[in-house]
Amino acid sequence: MHAKTAPGAAPQTVPSVCPHDCTSTCALEVERIDGHTIGRIRGSNRNSYTAGVICEKVARYAERIHHPDRLTQPLRRVGPKGSKQFAPVSWHDALDIVAEQFAAKAQTHGSETVWPYYYAGTMGLVQRDGIHRLRNAMKYSRWLSTICVALADNGWNAGTGAKRGVDLREAAEHSDLIVIWGGNPVNTQVNVMTHAMAAKKRGAKLVVVDPYRTGTAERADLHLPVRPGTDGALACAVMHVLFAEGFADWPYLRAYTDAPDELAAHVAQRSPQWAESITGLPAQTILEFARMFGRAKNAFIRCHHGFSRSRNGAVNMHAVSCLPTVTGAWQHKGGGAVYGHTSVYPLDRTLIEGLDVADPSVRELDQSRLGPILVGEADALKGGPPVTAMLVQNTNPAVVCPELHKVHRGLAREDLFLCVHEQFMTETAAFADIVLPATMFLEHDDFYTASGHTSFQVAKKVVAAPGQCRENHYVICELARRLGASHPGFEMSAWEIMDETLARSGMWDAQTNWERGGQDCALPFETAHFLDGFAWPDKKFRFKPDWSMLGGRWREMPTLPDHFDVIDNATSDRPYRLVAAPARTFLNSTFTETPGSLQREKRPTALIEPQDCAALGLSDGDRVTLGNARGEIVVHAKARDGQQRGVIVLEGIWPNRHFEDGMGVNALTSAEPGYPNGGAVFHDTAVWLRKAQPAD
Ligand SMILES: Nc1nc2c(c(=O)[nH]1)N[C@H]1C(S)=C(S)[C@@H](COP(=O)(O)OP(=O)(O)OC[C@H]3O[C@@H](n4cnc5c(=O)[nH]c(N)nc54)[C@H](O)[C@@H]3O)O[C@H]1N2
Ligand SMILES: Nc1nc2c(c(=O)[nH]1)N[C@H]1C(S)=C(S)[C@@H](COP(=O)(O)OP(=O)(O)OC[C@H]3O[C@@H](n4cnc5c(=O)[nH]c(N)nc54)[C@H](O)[C@@H]3O)O[C@H]1N2
Ligand code: SF4
Ligand SMILES: [Mo]
Numbered sequence: 001m002h003a004k005t006a007p008g009a010a011p012q013t014v015p016s017v018c019p020h021d022c023t024s025t026c027a028l029e030v031e032r033i034d035g036h037t038i039g040r041i042r043g044s045n046r047n048s049y050t051a052g053v054i055c056e057k058v059a060r061y062a063e064r065i066h067h068p069d070r071l072t073q074p075l076r077r078v079g080p081k082g083s084k085q086f087a088p089v090s091w092h093d094a095l096d097i098v099a100e101q102f103a104a105k106a107q108t109h110g111s112e113t114v115w116p117y118y119y120a121g122t123m124g125l126v127q128r129d130g131i132h133r134l135r136n137a138m139k140y141s142r143w144l145s146t147i148c149v150a151l152a153d154n155g156w157n158a159g160t161g162a163k164r165g166v167d168l169r170e171a172a173e174h175s176d177l178i179v180i181w182g183g184n185p186v187n188t189q190v191n192v193m194t195h196a197m198a199a200k201k202r203g204a205k206l207v208v209v210d211p212y213r214t215g216t217a218e219r220a221d222l223h224l225p226v227r228p229g230t231d232g233a234l235a236c237a238v239m240h241v242l243f244a245e246g247f248a249d250w251p252y253l254r255a256y257t258d259a260p261d262e263l264a265a266h267v268a269q270r271s272p273q274w275a276e277s278i279t280g281l282p283a284q285t286i287l288e289f290a291r292m293f294g295r296a297k298n299a300f301i302r303c304h305h306g307f308s309r310s311r312n313g314a315v316n317m318h319a320v321s322c323l324p325t326v327t328g329a330w331q332h333k334g335g336g337a338v339y340g341h342t343s344v345y346p347l348d349r350t351l352i353e354g355l356d357v358a359d360p361s362v363r364e365l366d367q368s369r370l371g372p373i374l375v376g377e378a379d380a381l382k383g384g385p386p387v388t389a390m391l392v393q394n395t396n397p398a399v400v401c402p403e404l405h406k407v408h409r410g411l412a413r414e415d416l417f418l419c420v421h422e423q424f425m426t427e428t429a430a431f432a433d434i435v436l437p438a439t440m441f442l443e444h445d446d447f448y449t450a451s452g453h454t455s456f457q458v459a460k461k462v463v464a465a466p467g468q469c470r471e472n473h474y475v476i477c478e479l480a481r482r483l484g485a486s487h488p489g490f491e492m493s494a495w496e497i498m499d500e501t502l503a504r505s506g507m508w509d510a511q512t513n514w515e516r517g518g519q520d521c522a523l524p525f526e527t528a529h530f531l532d533g534f535a536w537p538d539k540k541f542r543f544k545p546d547w548s549m550l551g552g553r554w555r556e557m558p559t560l561p562d563h564f565d566v567i568d569n570a571t572s573d574r575p576y577r578l579v580a581a582p583a584r585t586f587l588n589s590t591f592t593e594t595p596g597s598l599q600r601e602k603r604p605t606a607l608i609e610p611q612d613c614a615a616l617g618l619s620d621g622d623r624v625t626l627g628n629a630r631g632e633i634v635v636h637a638k639a640r641d642g643q644q645r646g647v648i649v650l651e652g653i654w655p656n657r658h659f660e661d662g663m664g665v666n667a668l669t670s671a672e673p674g675y676p677n678g679g680a681v682f683h684d685t686a687v688w689l690r691k692a693q694p695a696d
Contacts, residue, residue, distance in 0.1 A: 011039050015046070015517065017448050017459040018058055019441035020587050021120035021148070023340060024191045025450035026050040026058070027457065027517065030442060036464050038062050038442060046517035048169060049453035055190045056596070057585045063594045064440070065463075069424055071437035072467025081412045082431050091468060094434050095475070099482035101417040101433075102389050106138075109385040112363045114140040117370070119147060121394030121423075121590065124446025124459075125352055125501075126494045127472040131393055133354030134476050137485035141387065142364040144678055147400070149340075151679030152308035155317025156339045158545035159325070161535030165338030166330075166528055167454065168302060172198040174334025177296035179207045181320055182231060183304020186215030187584040187651075189452060192302060193219075205296075207289060209234070209307070211579055212607060212649045213642025224289060225643050228577050228683050229310035230279040233563035235319035237275030237283075238290040239267040242326050247294030249328030256534070256541055257325060259560075263543040266560045278563050280644045294327060298335030306581070310684035311674050312564035318545055319561035325541045330529050340451035344521045347449065347456075348504040351497055354487050368680040369671045371403035374410020389417040391479070393438070393472050398428040399589040399655055402669040402680055405631050421475050424593055427656055437469045444471040445494045447502075447510065455518040458498065458510045473497075552677030566675060567684050574628055574686035576612075576648045580665045581683070583652030592655050604633075604658055604665070607640035607649040608689070616691060623692035626650075628685065631667035634660045634692045648689060660695065 011031040018026040027047035031039030041061045043054035074094035079085025089097075105113050116135045122128050135142065144150075153163060171178060172195035185192035197219065200206050208220040209231065217223040226234055242248050243264045253260035272283035272290070279286070293299050301324060308317050321337060329335035350356050363384040365373055372380035373387055381387070401407045411418065411431040420432040429435050443465035447458045473494045480490040489497055498510040508519050526532045533539025543561065547554035558564050570577055582588075585597035592598070606624055618624065624637045626648065635650060643649065656664045666682075674681050 014462050015044065015459070015514070016442060016462055017457045018054065019122040019124050019446065019448065020058065020590065021123055022189060022587065023450065023452035024050065024189055025123065025448050025452065025457065026054045026191070027455075028054065028058070030462055032462055036466070038065060038463060044517070047453070047455055049191055049455070051191070051194055053190060053194050057587065057591045057594070060594070060596050063596055064591065065442060067424070067593060069593060070466060071422055071424060071435065072469060073437055074468065075435040077433045081414065084425070084430050086435060089434070091470065094436060095478045095482060098391070098419045098434055099479055102479070102483060105389040105417060109388055111139040112141045113385045113387060114138065114389045115365055115387045116140055116391045117367070117395065117397065118393045119367070119395035122441055122446070122472070123448055124441065125349070125448065126497050127444060127446050128394055129349070129352050130473050130476040130489065131391070133352065133487055133489050134480055134485060136354035136358040137480065137487050138483060139359055139362050141384070142362050144364050144366045146366050146368040146673065146678040147680045149305065151313035151674045152303070152305045152317050152339060154550055154676070154679070155308060155314035156303065156321055158314065158318040158547065159321045159534075159542050160530065161542075163340050163343040164523065164528065165341070166300065166336035167522065168192065168195045168338060168452070171195070171300040171334045175199055175204055175298050175300040176334075177205045177207065177292060177299040179209065179293070179299065179301045180216055180220075181209045181301055181303050182307020183302070184210060184214040184216045184306065184581065185304070186219070188582050191452060196302070205292060207292065211643055211647050212581075212640065215584070217642065222289060222292070223642070224281055224285065227278070227280045227644055228579050228647065229312060229316070229567035230563060231307045231316040232312060232319040232561060233270070233275045233278040234281065234286065235316070235323060236267050236270040236561055236563065237272045237286050238293060238323060239263070239326050239561070240270050241272065241287055241290030242294050242323075243267060245291070245294060248326050252328030252331060253326070256530070257543060258538070258540045259543045263322070263560055270562075293323060296329070298332035299324060299327065299329045300335055301337040303337060303339035306683065309680060309682045311566045311568070311672065311681050313674050313679060313681070315557060315562065315564040315675070322543060322561055331531065336529055341454050342449060342451050344454050344523055345449045345456055346505050346507065346521065348501060351489050351501050351504070354489060357487060366673060366678050368402060368678070369673070370397050370401050371406025371410060371671050374413065374416065375406045388415055390419070392418065392420045392428060393475070396426045396428045396589045398426070398431060399664060400653055400666065401671070402666050402682065403630060403671040404656070404663055404667040406671070408663070421472065426589070436475060437467060439465045439469045439471045443469065444473070445498070447498050447513070454522040455520050456507065456513065457518040458513040460514060547676050550677045552673070552675070554676040557675055564675070568670065568686045570646055570686050574688050576646055576687050576689050578626065578668060578685040578687045579647065579649045579683045580653070580669060580685070581649055581651050586652050589653050589655060601652055604635040604650060604652065604654045605638050606635045606689070607638055607643070607651070609643050609645045609647065610639040610641060612645050613637065613639045616689065618691060623695065625690050625692045626668060626687045628668055628687050630670070631663060632661070633663060633665060633667055648687065
């Protein structure tokens with residue numbers, strides 16, 4: 001238990017920044033009760049994007065930071081792999097063991113056998129990305145980052161050339177139509193809703209494109225419940241109408257785009273009737289949406305990640321980014337689109353990531369193909385040595401990765417040495433040889449870019465960490481010292497790295513940034529709207545992207561926006577399409593340990609269209625089996641209106657222990673890379689569905 005406020009002592013309020021993997025990167029106000037204890041967390045008004053609003057799960061962060069199950073001391077495995085039999089060990093000995101094992105494995109198999117594995121449990125750049133400095137200095141296997149943004153980034157950049165766009169706050173004030181495409185911000189980005197609802201209150205229309213009736217869709221004037229993986233077809237049919245009915249802005253197209261005549265001729269063949277058969281949306285509804293979009297003066301599209309998580313996700317994202325380009329909506333205040341602002345920050349990442357010592361000839365492994373890699377599939381290993389040693393920070397692959405059966409088989413390998421640096425005994429940590437206890441964001445210093453807004457924010461440590469928890473930066477530097485890795489970054493504190501990085505980047509120093517509550521890196525109107533050109537040498541938006549720039553399987557891709565039919569289509573054996581969507585009060589597998597979130601999310605549940613339920617004789621609460629060649633899971637059924645027949649939605653990346661057979665939704669999802677060159681396809685899964693046999 002943590003201490004209560006001393007009688008009469010008012011808690012202090014101190015600023016911080018939310019580190020979680022969420023585009024909002026909210027500015028926070030934290031109640032500090034004493035040097036070890038926090039109270040409520042609130043959204044700060046110092047940032048006009050956060051505007052005083054944060055999600056409920058972070059508001060009650062005291063539940064997480066003061067959780068009785070936090071790891072507080074280093075542990076060494078003393079039973080079989082995965083048995084959770086651990087004994088305490090000192091930090092000194094634990095780090096020695098990790099360094100000895102890494103050195104021994106590298107001696108036997110070469111340095112590429114070690115694969116530092118991380119993700120975005122914290123989005124702080126020093127604590128998250130320092131692992132690359134160790135990787136680069138030691139020539140450990142390199143990293144192809146694919147679990148989250150790869151398909152969406154590639155699709156967005158294919159047309160515009162850069163990951164930036166028009167600010168949603170501007171759209172909230174000026175747009176007359178906001179389209180939330182392929183995301184559920186009521187669950188995942190609460191601040192998007194603040195600004196979208198402000199626009200709606202002003203009279204703007206709200207359209208939501210999502211396979212099921214989410215909380216976001218419920219607030220829309222028009223909801224388009226598209227079949228998963230068919231947004232490219234929908235976008236083409238909308239463009240068909242825009243060209244056919246005179247909504248295309250030809251002077252803009254001639255000045256700002258590469259191939260408008262070819263595009264117009266191409267989409268002339270892609271009518272709403274054509275798209276009806278692919279998307280399952282009535283042609284009339286597509287026509288209605290296209291006309292709304294065409295008639296709006298300053299239509300704005302908020303592109304989300306959700307609709308990119310299919311094999312054709314990059315093509316679909318690119319197709320959607322073409323819409324405001326056809327109408328020239330980019331020219332108007334509040335018009336255009338945004339997917340993320342990450343490229344606005346002029347940050348030099350060399351010191352943090354050790355880019356100056358990176359060797360491009362070292363093997364690069366695909367993050368999302370962890371399962372195939374660990375079970376030794378030759379194509380996944382790129383012809384190199386097996387992976388026999390890993391350091392895992394900020395991620396829980398035993399739950400979040402596709403093809404979980406392979407992931408678990410791999411993590412259980414006796415010849416794999418695994419060190420997991422964690423805040424909790426996650427299902428990944430349970431497989432470890434060494435477990436190290438990690439700090440939480442309020443217990444260390446770091447700085448943060450955002451994707452949803454443009455403010456760069458520094459946050460200071462607020463309270464002391466419990467027990468022997470140490471920050472990621474400490475682990476990286478101590479391993480570097482033991483392994484003989486040399487780089488200036490290993491000799492500096494987190495704060496020194498921040499200051500030096502900011503100085504090299506021409507930005508405010510860390511203290512100034514902290515005092516002023518963040519440095520806004522927003523670009524001027526002309527640039528944000530690409531009116532001084534798109535981010536290509538010829539300054540033209542590309543309707544015909546050069547997919548070959550990305551390598552991989554680009555030859556198979558369509559040259560113009562289209563329905564790229566490489567998805568895991570329904571078949572007679574697997575007649576349902578599964579969407580593995582985010583839950584409101586979990587964040588990936590984080591917060592699955594907090595009582596408030598567990599209470600709200602209840603249990604893994606399949607949302608099924610009522611007629612499908614009737615056809616299968618299912619009532620709410622019945623146990624159902626979902627399966628495919630990769631695995632089967634048992635969950636509870638719930639009838640849900642507002643999605644097409646044949647679509648099933650399962651919200652939340654529940655830990656595997658919540659499932660009868662000990663394996664969760666990612667037992668069903670595929671590790672096949674999206675096109676052209678990687679990207680996880682979490683919402684692109686065909687499954688069978690049947691009433692489960694009675695439980696034993
Ligand atoms: N509460 C909560 N917040 C989160 C997360 C969480 O798990 N829980 N995860 C965080 C992370 S890591 C990320 S990357 C962001 C992601 O956040 P966003 O970029 O906002 O995207 P999501 O909300 O994940 O998108 C999910 C929605 O996409 C829809 N979708 C799936 N397939 C398709 C499709 O083919 N077409 C269309 N049109 N829609 C489709 C799903 O039905 C679902 O409603 O959210 C972050 N915030
Ligand atoms: N079925 C399905 N699967 C998905 C998705 C989906 O929509 N559906 N979404 C995918 C997406 S978008 C993403 S981004 C991935 C995310 O997957 P992960 O990146 O694995 O995210 P989390 O499950 O939240 O795990 C983050 C872990 O980092 C730990 N952590 C947090 N801060 C720190 C720190 O400072 N130091 C250390 N050492 N550890 C820390 C937390 O305790 C937590 O266990 O999941 C993917 N998996
Ligand atoms: S909305 Fe996202 S960034 Fe804001 S507090 Fe919640 S998790 Fe953090
Ligand atoms: Mo993500």
